[in-house]
Amino acid sequence: MNNLQSRFKPLFDPKSIAFIGASNTPQKWGYIVLKNLINGGYHGKIFPINPKEKQVLGIKAHSHIWDLPQIPDMAVIVIPAPAVPEVIAECVDKGVHAGLIIIAVCAEVGGDGEKFQKIIVEKAQKGNMILVGPNSNGIARPRTIFFLQMPSVFPEPGLIGIVSKSGNVAASLIRRSVKTGFGISCMISTGNEADLHCEDYFSYLGSDSETKVIISYVEGFRDGRRFFDAAKNVTTQKPMVMIKAGETDAGAEAAKSHTASLAGLEAACRGACRQVGITLVDNLEDLFNAGIGFLNQPIPRSNRTAILTTGGGWEVLAADASSRYGLDVVRLSHKTLAALDEILPSWWNPGNPVDMVADNIEGAMMKSVEVLLKDPEIDCIILLGITEFLESRPVFNKMSPETIEDHLMEINQQLASAFETLREMSHFYEKPVISATEIPFAVGDMEERIFYKLGKIGFALYKTPDTATKILSYLVSYGKYLNSIDSD
Amino acid sequence: MNNLQSRFKPLFDPKSIAFIGASNTPQKWGYIVLKNLINGGYHGKIFPINPKEKQVLGIKAHSHIWDLPQIPDMAVIVIPAPAVPEVIAECVDKGVHAGLIIIAVCAEVGGDGEKFQKIIVEKAQKGNMILVGPNSNGIARPRTIFFLQMPSVFPEPGLIGIVSKSGNVAASLIRRSVKTGFGISCMISTGNEADLHCEDYFSYLGSDSETKVIISYVEGFRDGRRFFDAAKNVTTQKPMVMIKAGETDAGAEAAKSHTASLAGLEAACRGACRQVGITLVDNLEDLFNAGIGFLNQPIPRSNRTAILTTGGGWEVLAADASSRYGLDVVRLSHKTLAALDEILPSWWNPGNPVDMVADNIEGAMMKSVEVLLKDPEIDCIILLGITEFLESRPVFNKMSPETIEDHLMEINQQLASAFETLREMSHFYEKPVISATEIPFAVGDMEERIFYKLGKIGFALYKTPDTATKILSYLVSYGKYLNSIDSD
Numbered sequence: 001m002n003n004l005q006s007r008f009k010p011l012f013d014p015k016s017i018a019f020i021g022a023s024n025t026p027q028k029w030g031y032i033v034l035k036n037l038i039n040g041g042y043h044g045k046i047f048p049i050n051p052k053e054k055q056v057l058g059i060k061a062h063s064h065i066w067d068l069p070q071i072p073d074m075a076v077i078v079i080p081a082p083a084v085p086e087v088i089a090e091c092v093d094k095g096v097h098a099g100l101i102i103i104a105v106c107a108e109v110g111g112d113g114e115k116f117q118k119i120i121v122e123k124a125q126k127g128n129m130i131l132v133g134p135n136s137n138g139i140a141r142p143r144t145i146f147f148l149q150m151p152s153v154f155p156e157p158g159l160i161g162i163v164s165k166s167g168n169v170a171a172s173l174i175r176r177s178v179k180t181g182f183g184i185s186c187m188i189s190t191g192n193e194a195d196l197h198c199e200d201y202f203s204y205l206g207s208d209s210e211t212k213v214i215i216s217y218v219e220g221f222r223d224g225r226r227f228f229d230a231a232k233n234v235t236t237q238k239p240m241v242m243i244k245a246g247e248t249d250a251g252a253e254a255a256k257s258h259t260a261s262l263a264g265l266e267a268a269c270r271g272a273c274r275q276v277g278i279t280l281v282d283n284l285e286d287l288f289n290a291g292i293g294f295l296n297q298p299i300p301r302s303n304r305t306a307i308l309t310t311g312g313g314w315e316v317l318a319a320d321a322s323s324r325y326g327l328d329v330v331r332l333s334h335k336t337l338a339a340l341d342e343i344l345p346s347w348w349n350p351g352n353p354v355d356m357v358a359d360n361i362e363g364a365m366m367k368s369v370e371v372l373l374k375d376p377e378i379d380c381i382i383l384l385g386i387t388e389f390l391e392s393r394p395v396f397n398k399m400s401p402e403t404i405e406d407h408l409m410e411i412n413q414q415l416a417s418a419f420e421t422l423r424e425m426s427h428f429y430e431k432p433v434i435s436a437t438e439i440p441f442a443v444g445d446m447e448e449r450i451f452y453k454l455g456k457i458g459f460a461l462y463k464t465p466d467t468a469t470k471i472l473s474y475l476v477s478y479g480k481y482l483n484s485i486d487s488d
Numbered sequence: 489m490n491n492l493q494s495r496f497k498p499l500f501d502p503k504s505i506a507f508i509g510a511s512n513t514p515q516k517w518g519y520i521v522l523k524n525l526i527n528g529g530y531h532g533k534i535f536p537i538n539p540k541e542k543q544v545l546g547i548k549a550h551s552h553i554w555d556l557p558q559i560p561d562m563a564v565i566v567i568p569a570p571a572v573p574e575v576i577a578e579c580v581d582k583g584v585h586a587g588l589i590i591i592a593v594c595a596e597v598g599g600d601g602e603k604f605q606k607i608i609v610e611k612a613q614k615g616n617m618i619l620v621g622p623n624s625n626g627i628a629r630p631r632t633i634f635f636l637q638m639p640s641v642f643p644e645p646g647l648i649g650i651v652s653k654s655g656n657v658a659a660s661l662i663r664r665s666v667k668t669g670f671g672i673s674c675m676i677s678t679g680n681e682a683d684l685h686c687e688d689y690f691s692y693l694g695s696d697s698e699t700k701v702i703i704s705y706v707e708g709f710r711d712g713r714r715f716f717d718a719a720k721n722v723t724t725q726k727p728m729v730m731i732k733a734g735e736t737d738a739g740a741e742a743a744k745s746h747t748a749s750l751a752g753l754e755a756a757c758r759g760a761c762r763q764v765g766i767t768l769v770d771n772l773e774d775l776f777n778a779g780i781g782f783l784n785q786p787i788p789r790s791n792r793t794a795i796l797t798t799g800g801g802w803e804v805l806a807a808d809a810s811s812r813y814g815l816d817v818v819r820l821s822h823k824t825l826a827a828l829d830e831i832l833p834s835w836w837n838p839g840n841p842v843d844m845v846a847d848n849i850e851g852a853m854m855k856s857v858e859v860l861l862k863d864p865e866i867d868c869i870i871l872l873g874i875t876e877f878l879e880s881r882p883v884f885n886k887m888s889p890e891t892i893e894d895h896l897m898e899i900n901q902q903l904a905s906a907f908e909t910l911r912e913m914s915h916f917y918e919k920p921v922i923s924a925t926e927i928p929f930a931v932g933d934m935e936e937r938i939f940y941k942l943g944k945i946g947f948a949l950y951k952t953p954d955t956a957t958k959i960l961s962y963l964v965s966y967g968k969y970l971n972s973i974d975s976d
Contacts (some may be wrong), residue, residue: 166801283954313654445933466771
């Protein structure tokens, strides 16, 4: 374990937690956050601190942290701002080395807030105590069954690390991780970043073997140099996808009011992000979709792309999107065309996109994918309409719930097996294969359930050609960055 | 009823249909399309035409169209290409005035295809028979319980008209209309447009009182002048949202292979679309989201926007997106700030975005919306986080299915009522209020179900600040266009 990992261990893998401000009042965050910790399944020891209660949520409470029978690994602080500095001092005295300040204090309320924040940090740093927040929404680490957070959302263990200055963006992202089945490795709502800054979390997740990609929402940097050094180091190990928000006048105004960081010099800042290999995106959909897109895919060597389709408007949309996002839909070599001639029906119209024109006769789809993967002039593949090639194609809408469940199981198995094969081929040839499809015969929530089950085993399937193409373009840009530092 | 409506009546409201190529073989389109017509609930008379069968799907079959006891209102043709010209001639002889050619024939298969297509059109036009297709995916009109289509998807009656050159794009759009609860007024998969062109359908839906907005996927124009004249006329009556695809070299190549229309001169073409008030979008998500965004919203007079939020990153994202999409997040007047001071807690941070900083105390949200609507310097409102203001906020994840259902009902009622109020205010002040939210406490498919139920009563709720802002920008552009023609 490196220094950073051991320093952060009490924060993300605490064996005991002092809960300062634990409450029996259901409307209070001191109740909700504690309830979430318990409902999330936390195995460690919880010490509710509340001078007025004997028990909180059925757990014996203590009046002060100095009354505790042991030194807790970390303290979570959910009390009004004026009391926080003293509590930090008490934590330090007790020997606590990590703290999370949930409650909205300090800089964003103006006046004495900034003074408080400065005092808190000074006290903590002198006492060798690291602090998340204030104004954090919480932290979570599903693998160790640890959910110390405001939202009541409990993702499963996954490979995506989330770092977000904004609590509601963090919540949006963990909700997505739950709905899509991907889960997360870790979530950190960074809040005001009075002590620990986003770059500390990036470095921590960079060296975390359970995190394969980091998705993040960042507003301003306190120390640009330190940030870019950290990011540069992380992106050599794993992809970082980021929304750099507050980039416009209106956004900066809004950012200031809620976290007190100025969001200036944005163009330069975005340029610098790209120069250290960060994948910048504009919105929540792209942030999450890019995150899952980087899982399970080799990073392509170039933008030379083949599109394999079942034709129609989806094919045209993918070709248009490729052009929009800077992918090169290459002219196929005679050798590749000849190989496709062997596989596809005689009436196929040679070209790229490759329109397979018929059903998956004798495994034509996988064979075509392999022909394209083998072509040294192709580095990326977009595959549209994988479900056209399922063996079972239920046609009608009026099926019993049992029949639907059976079909769902069958489709899941077939899709999972198709994706396994694609993953093997994709890694063998070191070229990504990105897929988008609809489930043509889905009824009710069948489509979501199919996508969810694929997500659970780590496969990203997109819903439109535009999304698949855009996400592929992020992989291409990251590959280009990695090439550029290799050749330095 | 105008001429166009009466000319298209046999096509979209047929009392009887000759089904040429009806089949008892479940894998054939002659079976699937007929089964969809029946399953869809069609009330009219069906005449299966098949020389080899006595019955098809339990309905008495006839050998030839000339054997029918009556003149059918329309004929659907699902037979191989070479036989089509003769069948069209027979239809004309019988006195049929409308036909739909489902099966892929003609231009896209090259060789004799184009010749066939020309013959078909000549025969039909001489006989005063209008033709959809060939290579159409079908047509549908839920209000008259009429689904003559390949996909087994049955949207409810709604206000959105779909016109798509591509069958799979048409299918994508009707699937969305089902999943979101909005339904459709009409779906036309236009196919090769050998006889009827997309502009004919636009004009038809333009004069259709059940269609409030038209969403479309178009590749090339056969007669640009006629197209733009038709579109110009339609956009004075209702919004037209369109993907103009095949715009890039790769896209044009793909478009050619699947529908034989050349997609050239694209930049000029897109410019011309904008000049006749068409809202151009790039992808399926935006196409559908813009379609529902135009329902139930007044068209704004300008881009002057206020953002009402519960703070956090969502607020910053909305502000950034406003700048990206050309909305002006205005500085609020002293009068408006003073009015908000009366409503919001003392610690609110005056500015735009307006961060309400606390719960919906004494109806602060609706009061704030009204203050902003009243401001003559504001023409659009983005409302984020409407669910923060629900009276019931279930907190925990472990609820019984019954409790979840109860909560769902309650949330639906509260949201529906909030949207009713917003709609009334919005129309009174003639300014749109566009909303995005997540359902913070949703579990399973609860969120989809809530959005669906809102869709059923016509309210568009978006899932990210970026989407809401982008869609609002389309309304602004359309308003600008309407202003420009008013002042001509």
